[in-house]
Amino acid sequence: MSLHRSSTAALVALLALAVLLGTSADDGGQPIVARVSKDASTALYNIAIKVGGVPLLLDLAGPMLWLANCPTPHRIIPCVSHDCDDISTTYRPPGCPKPGLRGEGPCACPAYPRNPVDGRCRSDDATTITLAANATDGQNPLYPVTFRAVGSCAPGELLESLPAGAAGVAGLSRLPLSLPTQFKHPYNGGYYFGITGIAVNQQSVATPPGVFDLDAGSGTGGAVFSTVTPYTALRWDIYWPLRNAFDVATSGIARADKVAPFDLCYQASALTVTRVGYAVPSIELMLDGGRNWTLPGASSLVQVNNNTVCFAFVQMASSMPAAVDSPAVILGGHQMENNLLMFDLVKETFAFSGLLLGIRTTCSNFNFTMGSSY
Incomplete structure (x- = not known):
């Protein structure tokens, strides 16, 4: 099926209690897999992709990755940098407050994390966040991998209305700061x-x-x-x-x-x-x-x-x-x-399995027993 306004190469298997992503060239482009779970109290989905297994809310249309309550100190993205140029092109939600004046020290690139459930937005420091998942051959996890992605810090108040225990949001849209790194900047990054x-x-x-x-x-x-x-x-x-x-x-x-x-x-x-x-x-x-x-x-x-x-x-x-x-x-x-969805962003198509219950299986049957880093 056609997928409108696609950009860079990535393969995503969604809601098979797993997400497959194309990683950076640092690990040879090996696809990775991370567990997705449903939070019963909110009916939303967490992805275990943060180091230590800390869950993040999975937002397929989300423009960026953000983590609440960044440690002090934390790495900042300089105002004059290629990464900050990408950040500046990312959609800024209407009404999102501008960053306050920073005290002494280097100029920090601002980012605008948004709670996708209640719509609240704040400004905070752009930073790099270390993530962890497993390399996969498409059938089973193979071995643990860690990698860093550009994202944003966020105040703890943005965690309100997210699943309990979630530490932030993992955005998987096609905008420059989403986890599947993008090279185009459409007005709208949704799938x-x-x-x-x-x-x-x-x-x-x-x-x-x-x-x-x-x-x-x-x-x-x-x-x-x-x-x-x-x-x-x-x-x-x-x-x-x-x-x-x-x-x-x-x-x-x-x-x-x-x-x-x-x-x-x-x-x-x-x-x-x-x-x-x-x-x-x-x-x-x-x-x-x-x-x-x-x-x-x-x-x-x-x-x-x-x-x-x-x-x-x-x-x-x-x-x-x-x-x-x-x-x-x-x-x-x-x-x-309980549907396997695959997004081919080069061919601008997606494929779907249909309800897996019809073939006597469920997404929870995916084998996560090998290579787990948690």
Whole structure:
């Protein structure tokens, strides 16, 4: 499937409880793998890529790497340097405060770490951060590797609303300061993909003409992957047609009271469970190129308590942690779970496995027993 506005070479296997990245030339370009885990209390994802196994929040659309409460002293990036030039081209969130006057000492390059969940931004020192992962052959970890990346310090207050224990954010977008080092500087660094329509139970959902169109210059419209949006968020003119079509297709299943943030819920006792989740009509995302991404019951529904299961899509709102610049569809973490996604940023394509439950496996079966540095 086509991937809009790609830049440098990288391969990312996401939400297989692992992330594969192309590392720097220092280790010969060997791909690396790091464990990804879901935080139950926030429904967000951590990646264990910091030295010592300290988790960072995984933000697929995030512009940079940042670490809260940097040690004192810490290495700074000089104002006059190539790295600072890259930092200065990175998107500065609107309303982010300018850095205060620094006392005596060298000029430190400022950076603007942002909490992707609540949108707060601060200014702090750009620095280098040591990371650790495992080299991989694509099937198993091989041996531990450490490497340094340019990122930012951040005040501890930015950790609020992140998973407990997270020490910062690992941004994996295609902007200059993301972990997959980039050479182009698009307005929007998110991973976009093309959707032409949606179907429920193999019946096309009627949506307004052009509703999925992407403005490549501004990042408005289109569909984007996001690991900081727990459940797929849809613009209102897509959400309501899909929600109503699913409502009709499941009319024979007993309803339950709504549980925020969901609008459509069912009695858990009225649902049967199959190998691919609850026995409900599948949702199909019709992609550019003619292929469909099938979302069976494990992806379309979520159990919210012992008695209630809800339609796992939400209407996009200003309070949602949007990935970037008002896309029409933000494909959230729940819908990506137990799918193997591979991004080829040279060919500007991505590939997906479909729900792994259908082939009697899960992402948690990936072998992390060899070469662990933790």
